[in-house]
Amino acid sequence: MAKRGMLIVLSGPSGVGKGTVRKALFETGATDFSYSISMTTRKPREGEVNGVDYYFVSKEEFEENIRNGEMLEYAKYVDNYYGTPLKYVNETLDQGKDVFLEIEVNGAMQVRANCPDAVFVFLTPPDLMELKHRLIGRGTDAMDVINKRIKKAVGEIRMMRNYDYAVVNDEVSKAVERIQMIIRSERLRVTRVMPDYEQMIGDE
Ligand SMILES: Nc1nc2c(ncn2[C@@H]2O[C@H](COP(=O)(O)OP(=O)(O)O)[C@@H](O)[C@H]2O)c(=O)[nH]1
Numbered sequence: 001m002a003k004r005g006m007l008i009v010l011s012g013p014s015g016v017g018k019g020t021v022r023k024a025l026f027e028t029g030a031t032d033f034s035y036s037i038s039m040t041t042r043k044p045r046e047g048e049v050n051g052v053d054y055y056f057v058s059k060e061e062f063e064e065n066i067r068n069g070e071m072l073e074y075a076k077y078v079d080n081y082y083g084t085p086l087k088y089v090n091e092t093l094d095q096g097k098d099v100f101l102e103i104e105v106n107g108a109m110q111v112r113a114n115c116p117d118a119v120f121v122f123l124t125p126p127d128l129m130e131l132k133h134r135l136i137g138r139g140t141d142a143m144d145v146i147n148k149r150i151k152k153a154v155g156e157i158r159m160m161r162n163y164d165y166a167v168v169n170d171e172v173s174k175a176v177e178r179i180q181m182i183i184r185s186e187r188l189r190v191t192r193v194m195p196d197y198e199q200m201i202g203d204e
């Protein structure tokens with residue numbers, strides 16, 4: 001059986017640049033992570049595509065998925081549900097491929113409880129003013145939504161202590177390099193490579 005893949009979880013406040021950094025990371029071609037597309041009840045923003053950015057569903061559909069045990073984790077964030085479909089993650093990890101989740105902090109803590117050997121990375125802004133500038137600059141949210149997201153950001157940054165790594169997103173290319181460094185070093189963990197050696201040396 002193939003060795004199970006590695007699960008990487010990236011969180012960080014809204015507007016810090018998670019999507020930007022994740023896309024840049026995937027574009028380097030140096031990683032062969034599979035991105036788990038989340039499900040949400042949020043309405044698509046301009047340019048967002050169903051099945052690419054998110055699976056956009058109704059509240060009823062989302063709640064049915066929860067009831068049927070089909071979510072690895074889920075959370076309510078600024079009036080909408082967001083969650084990770086379990087099947088894709090399990091099947092991909094079982095094939096020995098690594099999976100990348102980009103999710104908020106409450107969901108990440110559910111993953112931490114269920115998948116203890118996942119790697120948890122928190123993307124931080126250089127400061128809160130810069131975070132607000134990025135949310136305004138992105139131009140996708142109304143000012144009241146931006147203010148709700150900033151308010152939430154403070155509590156989210158406090159949750160950083162529950163993560164394995166903190167990466168500052170000052171410059172996108174630097175943040176990408178830092179994440180690549182984390183991934184390279186995580187691949188060398190003894191607990192990850194031990195199954196290979198167990199095959200080599202056999203059971204005692
Ligand atoms: N728990 C959880 N959070 C998610 C998931 N997908 C996205 N999120 C988070 O939900 C929050 C809001 O996402 P979104 O509305 O796309 O805003 P954005 O992050 O500002 O682009 C962000 O912190 C996302 O990382 C998911 O599957 N589960």
Ligand SMILES: Nc1ncnc2c1ncn2[C@@H]1O[C@H](COP(=O)(O)OP(=O)(O)O)[C@@H](O)[C@H]1O
Binds near residue numbers: 012013014021139
């Ligand atoms: N390192 C950075 N420096 C300046 N602007 C950035 C940086 N990273 C992201 N941005 C910009 O900040 C805004 C929010 O980024 P986005 O990736 O949508 O954040 P998130 O997915 O965390 O909500 C976007 O307009 C993006 O272009």
